[in-house]
Amino acid sequence: MTYRGTVKNGVVVLPRDAHLADGAEVKVCPVEAAPEDPPFLKALLELSKPRDWPEDFALNHAHYVRGNAYRG
Numbered sequence: 001m002t003y004r005g006t007v008k009n010g011v012v013v014l015p016r017d018a019h020l021a022d023g024a025e026v027k028v029c030p031v032e033a034a035p036e037d038p039p040f041l042k043a044l045l046e047l048s049k050p051r052d053w054p055e056d057f058a059l060n061h062a063h064y065v066r067g068n069a070y071r072g
Helices: 039-047 061-066
Strands: 006-008 011-013
Antiparallel strands (some): 006 011
């Protein structure tokens, strides 16, 4: 499960419905680049944003891009 939160005074604040066990290890990835970040990192963060793509997009990307069906 993925939760979105915000940083307030250096602390990540999650929504009230986020129930994580004490001591749970979490991974925090910024959604937006900081102004001082290099252009490559800014572009990479933009590409890593979630998209509303179908689950089989990686396998059938040609079909979704050009209308070709997978013939594997």
